[in-house]
Amino acid sequence: MRFAAIDIGSNAVRMLFCDVYPYQNDYVIKKTSLVRLPIRLGEDVFIHKVISDTNIRKLAEAATAFKNLVQVYDAVDFRVCATSAMREAENGQEVIKVIKQHAGIQVDIIDGETEAELLYQTHVAEKIDKDGTFLYMDVGGGSSEFTLFCKNEKVKSKSFRIGTIRLKNDLVQEETWNDMKKWLKKIREEYRPTMIIATGGNINKLYKLCGLKDYKPFEYEELKQMNKFIEKYSVEERVEKLGLKPDRADVITHAAKIYLTAMKSVDVKELFVPKVGLADGIIYELYQKHVLESIQKEIL
Template sequence: MKITKYGAIDIGSNAVRLLVANIIEDEDKEPQFKKSSLVRVPIRLGADAFVSGEISDGNIDRMVDAMNAFKLIMKVHGVSKYKACATSAMREASNGQAVVEKILKETEVEIDIIDGKKEAAIISSTDLSSLIKSDSTYLYVDVGGGSTEFTLFSKGKIVNSKSFKIGTVRLINNAKAENKAIFKKVQQWIEENTEDYKRISLIGSGGNINKLFKMSGRELGKPISYIYLNAQYQFLKKMSYRERISELSLNPDRADVIIPATKIYLSAMKWSGARKIFVPKIGLSDGIIKSLYFNKL
């Protein structure tokens, strides 16, 4: 048996994460990917990129500190290989490339700014075999701070995928008319791509759906229903930001974005006709680990 440790840094629009995973290789067996450590820091780059169009000096400094901290954590864990990927906030910021160069110079951490298509491909490479049945159809929805990736699976294969500029931080900062227009585009894509399929289920990934699943008390692997999710959405909307923190123990950077995130999942379920959503607790960082192992990055 051989055990190695890989690291994945996911620089999102709402938070920056480091995942350390054990890769267990045994003779005549498929490799196993086991999460060892997950560190999340609330650096909301989207609040910069989607409003002013560039990453602020304050957040650049926080990013440098975070990368140095992540390097030390990976050193302690004995990580042999890692990859850092940045998504919509960094790719839309006018100074995104300059920030990448500054971080490389000051921390020696090399960051790849990936486009929406590559982000969707990496997310889709995560291990969904335990969920996806060969004779069923699923719409995979990964909601981030700046974008949401949609991937349609049928009979175990990818039918189509698309990334839209519809994320939680973006929805909070955009004008209502702008949000309405992008929701319309998403609706059209989902309806066009799912109209030929019956009995579609959603697979949701992202920190907000993971939190909603935990709040539901459901057993891991069991789906939550559209009825439950809609009831939870109405409940959360009635509470103030302060109440969501004090009464539900939500982190301050989760208490506001959880509402637009829930709206995206509910909308995707409505437009695809899905009545349940599975939450496997996987995302971009898991995909980075697998892609690194199979030399796809």
């Protein structure tokens, strides 16, 4: 079966198409196409409080293109989710109506907790000790999401308005940083997580730049040194010499700062980087929904 997903984030829009195959008592997911569109809603919303007419038009056109691709790819189901920027936009509901009218697609605005749950459905914990205690962390353009898991059960979750676009535009107050550090230190004292599971486009790119692969742990010092290395270059040089996309080059060091701060606050020396994102979680959710529906039909 083929499924499709859109993640409308603060820094970009991602379209993902996957084939899902049953395998023994589990399933295998193969990505067939991933398209990343540089539609940066965060700079509209976090500065001006609304999504601009230009980006509304781009979103509507992107949604139309996505719907056409769903038909061409013969996807059996799809879902579109929007996160921080759309949540905070004063005209967010109006934008959703425009997309619905233009492309006939429903956009679901999800909160940070739902976002974490979708990502957790990718079974990232199964690649480490799922009976342990670990902190899931996702850094986006508008916010950083944290979810604590103990023995494969969600215990606590918290969202902080500290994201790469906000930092780039100097929109994060010191008080917000202190609140995040205080919460994380309390997590450290009460639960002693052994690892942070880190997701987000920037940490995936930092992981790759360090030459890491095959789920090798990303150590604190490795991330710190890579961040220092990137900071030596201008944004233009990061594009030319490091091969970063322009809308990645100007935020990647801000992301590194957030991850490093979290690691220090929790006193964790390693990140586990599964290289999955919200769109992957949506695909897993859609597949599980269809499996459940098939079982129910067989019972009836």
